Amino acid sequence: MAHERGLSEFIYCGFHEDVVPYVSVFDVGFILSDSIETISFAAREMMSMGKPLISSSFSGLKENFIHEINGILINQKDIRSLVSAMKYFLDMDKHELETFSKKAREYAVDHFDIGIQKNRHLLLYNNLLLQNNIGI
Secondary structure, three states, rough: OOOOOOOOOOOOOOOOOOOOHHHHOOOOEEOOOOOOOOOOHHHHHHHOOOOOEEOOOOOOHHHHOOOOEEEEEEEEOHHHHHHHHHHHHHHHHHHHHHHHHHHHHHHHHHHHHHHHHHHHHHHHHHHHHHHHHOOO
């Protein structure tokens, strides 16, 4: 599609089971959905690799990070806010980008670790059972 539009600088790499080698060369991750998206495991995987995000505000995407702490939230289908977010990261000095990257990794570890999620779900279910006077 890019080639059809005369955009020769884009290279489509195809589907890959292991995206770590590709993501490792990014400074910033992009999740720009405006439909058919929930929480995005891709967003969480990039953050676990220390990649801050530029993400659209569609659906559950905004729950993956904290705006201006470890990513930038933009309105879906808003090209101006996308350009502004890209410029924000391009103008950032190395130290500030490192801080964003560190905070992305920390947030992913603190919020998306499977053990933490299992314990939170268990706590939620236990609280619901207690509130409804249901014993196991």
